[in-house]
Amino acid sequence: MVLAAQKFLQIYSVLKARVESGEYPVGQLLPSENTLITEFHCSRNTVRRAIGELVRDGYVQTRQGWGVCNIFHPIEQTSYTMGTIESFRETARRTGQKSTTRVESFTRILADQALANQTGFPVGTPLFCLWRIHDLNGRPIIFNISYLREDCMPHLTPEIASESLYRYLEEELGMVIVTSKRTITVEPATDLDRRWIDLGQYNCMAVVTNQAYNSQGVMFEYTQSRHHPAIFRFQDNAVRRPVQDL
Amino acid sequence: MVLAAQKFLQIYSVLKARVESGEYPVGQLLPSENTLITEFHCSRNTVRRAIGELVRDGYVQTRQGWGVCNIFHPIEQTSYTMGTIESFRETARRTGQKSTTRVESFTRILADQALANQTGFPVGTPLFCLWRIHDLNGRPIIFNISYLREDCMPHLTPEIASESLYRYLEEELGMVIVTSKRTITVEPATDLDRRWIDLGQYNCMAVVTNQAYNSQGVMFEYTQSRHHPAIFRFQDNAVRRPVQDL
DNA sequence: GCCGATTTGTCCGTATGTATC
DNA sequence: CGATACATACGGACAAATCGG
Numbered sequence: 001m002v003l004a005a006q007k008f009l010q011i012y013s014v015l016k017a018r019v020e021s022g023e024y025p026v027g028q029l030l031p032s033e034n035t036l037i038t039e040f041h042c043s044r045n046t047v048r049r050a051i052g053e054l055v056r057d058g059y060v061q062t063r064q065g066w067g068v069c070n071i072f073h074p075i076e077q078t079s080y081t082m083g084t085i086e087s088f089r090e091t092a093r094r095t096g097q098k099s100t101t102r103v104e105s106f107t108r109i110l111a112d113q114a115l116a117n118q119t120g121f122p123v124g125t126p127l128f129c130l131w132r133i134h135d136l137n138g139r140p141i142i143f144n145i146s147y148l149r150e151d152c153m154p155h156l157t158p159e160i161a162s163e164s165l166y167r168y169l170e171e172e173l174g175m176v177i178v179t180s181k182r183t184i185t186v187e188p189a190t191d192l193d194r195r196w197i198d199l200g201q202y203n204c205m206a207v208v209t210n211q212a213y214n215s216q217g218v219m220f221e222y223t224q225s226r227h228h229p230a231i232f233r234f235q236d237n238a239v240r241r242p243v244q245d246l
Numbered sequence: 247m248v249l250a251a252q253k254f255l256q257i258y259s260v261l262k263a264r265v266e267s268g269e270y271p272v273g274q275l276l277p278s279e280n281t282l283i284t285e286f287h288c289s290r291n292t293v294r295r296a297i298g299e300l301v302r303d304g305y306v307q308t309r310q311g312w313g314v315c316n317i318f319h320p321i322e323q324t325s326y327t328m329g330t331i332e333s334f335r336e337t338a339r340r341t342g343q344k345s346t347t348r349v350e351s352f353t354r355i356l357a358d359q360a361l362a363n364q365t366g367f368p369v370g371t372p373l374f375c376l377w378r379i380h381d382l383n384g385r386p387i388i389f390n391i392s393y394l395r396e397d398c399m400p401h402l403t404p405e406i407a408s409e410s411l412y413r414y415l416e417e418e419l420g421m422v423i424v425t426s427k428r429t430i431t432v433e434p435a436t437d438l439d440r441r442w443i444d445l446g447q448y449n450c451m452a453v454v455t456n457q458a459y460n461s462q463g464v465m466f467e468y469t470q471s472r473h474h475p476a477i478f479r480f481q482d483n484a485v486r487r488p489v490q491d492l
Numbered sequence: 493g494c495c496g497a498t499t500t501g502t503c504c505g506t507a508t509g510t511a512t513c
Numbered sequence: 514c515g516a517t518a519c520a521t522a523c524g525g526a527c528a529a530a531t532c533g534g
Binding site: 032033034048062063064065066067068 | 517518519520
Binding site for chain 3: 294311
């Protein structure tokens with residue numbers, strides 16, 4: 001059904017809302033699994049799965065023989081959130097900032113050996129090469145270099161790319177973006193970087209390299225997002241060995 | 247048992263090794279769950295959990311009605327892996343590199359307003375302030391500034407801190423480190439940074455700010471790890487919606 | 493378009509192990 | 514020691530997606 005999401009997601013949503021609202025005191029235990037089973041009329045696996053999601057969110061932590069402890073802290077969540085894939089546009093809208101994107105270059109190339117090594121595309125793959133500048137509140141802060149598989153989006157145009165690329169791929173082409181491998185590094189600023197982005201004193205860029213896979217397991221996008229270092233910020237919640245549960 | 251790890255971890259290790267070795271061709275499907283069940287003589291949930299871990303690692307991708315697709319790319323996987331908390335020492339050992347740690351400063355202070363704003367500790371909290379330098383293969387690459395709640399580890403000494411801090415907290419004090427909230431930024435290098443770390447041309451540091459919580463939900467550690475930008479590398483795998491499995 | 497086989501996704505109930513108190 | 518709680522593992526049932534005939 002459409003309206004009725006999966007049961008574990010329903011339970012997850014309820015518990016999440018309770019934690020956020022302060023219904024469960026911070027630092028204290030949530031009701032035990034057995035209690036939740038009787039409340040939600042479900043199996044133990046289902047409540048455990050819901051709790052596993054809360055653990056991934058950094059909302060609670062579990063300890064064998066003890067219970068599920070509420071560790072929610074309403075810290076500011078800006079820029080990025082990990083664990084989900086979010087486009088620049090989505091991020092900007094969520095944080096209430098004004099973003100624009102313009103295409104500086106749009107070319108077609110074949111992946112040579114060097115590019116293949118860098119990106120992971122096979123040698124000879126036809127690619128779109130796309131340079132975009134992202135402005136935040138009128139200031140250019142991100143220089144985006146993307147390589148996109150032509151065979152996955154034959155009719156891509158600069159006009160489309162200046163809109164949200166992801167919206168086009170998902171809504172127009174029905175492409176499902178499943179996995180994304182991200183790497184964060186710091187690299188010396190290049191002349192190309194300085195051409196558009198005013199770095200001031202800085203001589204480095206924060207670089208987020210993104211490899212996106214579609215549902216066939218084909219990497220269709222390789223993007224280097226080169227951020228102004230003063231703007232860049234990346235957040236996540238890490239968990240020590242949790243291994244949800246099955 | 248000590249020798250026999252959990253079954254799903256064994257299966258996970260075997261599958262992971264096969265993917266890394268190329269035994270399963272990239273871009274193709276792994277054996278179906280039923281096949282793996284008969285091979286490993288276990289229940290379906292157990293193989294599914296092992297596969298779920300591979301998904302989190304960005305090794306494979308699953309699709310209902312289709313199968314488990316190998317999307318492993320042997321692009322170097324070094325430094326950090328997201329989703330798990332790993333100490334400098336653990337990371338170095340895993341990547342087969344030689345690491346040493348030395349304590350440059352060890353003091354006791356009370357959190358004033360400025361420090362409270364920066365770290366999140368309440369004003370007036372007694373803290374250990376710890377400066378450590380991490381060498382990798384003989385080169386200093388990380389400058390570590392830690393603030394630690396005294397009441398959580400009253401008997402901390404510089405000698406202990408030069409060993410693995412986490413090992414001490416976990417094994418000696420029985421403290422369970424579960425959740426950690428991390429932020430990555432890029433900051434201008436300070437004189438303090440340059441005192442120990444040879445930055446060459448760079449004038450920035452990659453800064454990982456880490457807030458660790460114990461099992462009571464108390465933040466007991468605030469650490470700024472200031473990395474040499476050329477060494478720094480941070481990886482993670484994001485998944486769009488799938489929510490592994492229980 | 494339909495149907496059936498295959499495969500993964502969700503959910504259930506149960507049993508046993510292990511850590512905490 | 515016992516009671517409680519979470520962790521692991523099993524087996525089964527049905528749903529949903531995919532693909533080929």
